[in-house]
Amino acid sequence: MKNSLIALFAVFISVFSFGQTKEVTYQLSSHILDVSKGMPAPGVTIQLEKYSDQTKMWTVVDKKVTDKNGRVGDFLSNENSNLGIYKLTYLTSPYFKSMNTESFYPxxxxxxEITNKDHYHVPITLSAYGYSTYRGN
Incomplete structure (x- = not known):
């Protein structure tokens, strides 16, 4: 009985004192605001690619879908070095088709370019016939 209590205490100490999990943070986020509705754009697939100077090609890094607030907050874990040139591709045609709306940009x-360890936020404002982007925070 004494040994099992000691073992239980040791587990308790290791879990609560030393084994606390580190929260994962992300360097890149994005969101889409549908300005024709004045609302976020949920359900839009966003593909992230990285450019290679050596091969002169793009490589898919990740693909996510915007949440109900039109956001993706978890691109590029801060655990890695993420310097380089990236491309976000917003697949807008299915979004507009789901609303029976004709659009110009598929x-x-x-x-x-990510040049340091700062957080990068790349939002777009979107309508069926136009879009705009900027570096957010």
Missing amino acids: WVEVVF
Whole structure:
């Protein structure tokens, strides 16, 4: 009985004192605001790619879908070095088709460069016939 209590205490100490999990943070986020509705754009697939100077090609890094607030907050874990040129491709055509709305741009590509460990937020404002982007915070 004494040994099992000691073992239980040891587990308790290791879990609560030393084994606390580190929260994962992300360097890149995005969101989409549908300005024709004045609302977020949920359910839009966003593909992230990285450019290689050596091969002169893009490589898919991740693919996510915007949440009910039109956001993706978890691109590029801060555990890695993420310097380089990236491209976010917003697959907008299915979003507009789901609302029976004709649109001009089947997708939107935004190319940008990560030059340091700061957080990068790349939002777009979107309508069926236009879009705009900027570096957010």
